[in-house]
């Protein structure tokens with residue numbers, strides 16, 4: 001088995017997902033640290049219709065209580081989603097040596113490899129990924145020298161559609177926090193020209209014995225918000241902490257056709273002064289190949305994000321120091337899940 005373990009490419013060659021038995025390198029000890037439960041009863045993940053007249057209130061409640069929700073009636077054509085899915089199949093079906101031509105390199109977030117979060121864990125994830133930041137054309141030319149344009153066209157079309165959906169959702173989230181329509185454009189997050197996206201295509205190969213493998217280990221996302229398309233195969237789980245009814249558990253997010261999953265990342269948790277829940281999530285594996293496309297929305301590199309002054313006013317003091325998106329990613333690359341702790345107003349952490 002050939003393992004690629006350079007800093008940005010913690011991944012093994014894709015053809016080697018066909019193991020006779022799960023090797024120790026891919027077998028996680030703590031997959032069953034908490035029970036996995038179905039999304040029913042009090043654990044039913046909110047489903048929000050974007051045409052709902054009570055949209056703002058429902059989104060605000062879901063962001064506070066769950067940090068994740070499913071959206072329907074989003075207006076993105078199912079034909080475009082099918083085409084995106086076909087392009088993802090086409091990409092991940094390429095021979096390993098072709099995909100490795102576009103492997104991520106030091107200091108470059110774009111390209112083929114594992115998720116950045118993988119480096120904190122001793123085991124390998126059962127997944128491969130391809131990150132797109134800006135145009136994918138240079139990478140696509142290396143992958144399909146004679147036919148790269150169909151991939152780029154679909155990615156571009158999807159990017160446009162998901163961007164306007166993302167900005168619409170961010171606006172609704174800000175309105176739910178009490179920011180007025182007039183104030184929206186004055187905040188960097190409310191000004192859609194200042195919102196930046198990154199797209200992660202993920203493939204989670206089928207596994208005959210999936211009980212002790214993980215597609216992605218537990219993590220929060222650094223961005224404001226992520227919008228996830230999944231190919232009809234469930235796998236994503238979110239952590240719900242112990243409450244009056246149940247112990248701490250992993251709730252499986254359903255894969256409802258023609259919907260997207262929206263989850264809150266660290267930067268919206270900071271901006272909302274801790275009101276919105278940056279939900280911890282992971283990906284489990286099944287006997288069916290799963291594909292997903294996660295689009296992350298965050299501020300331009302030079303924008304500092306701190307608690308909205310409206311929320312961190314007289315009644316509640318600000319909890320966090322302002323931070324840029326690259327700044328937060330850098331702190332996460334050192335401190336992993338303690339990064340937000342480090343930017344708390346009362347922390348002594350000094351950025352290196």
Ligand SMILES: O=C(O)CCC(=O)C(=O)O
Nearest residue numbers: 200202221236283292294
């Ligand atoms: O594939 C998924 O369901 C989730 C992906 C994810 O969490 C990520 O890319 O950060």
Ligand SMILES: [Fe+2]
Nearest residue numbers: 219220221281
């Ligand atoms: Fe994530």
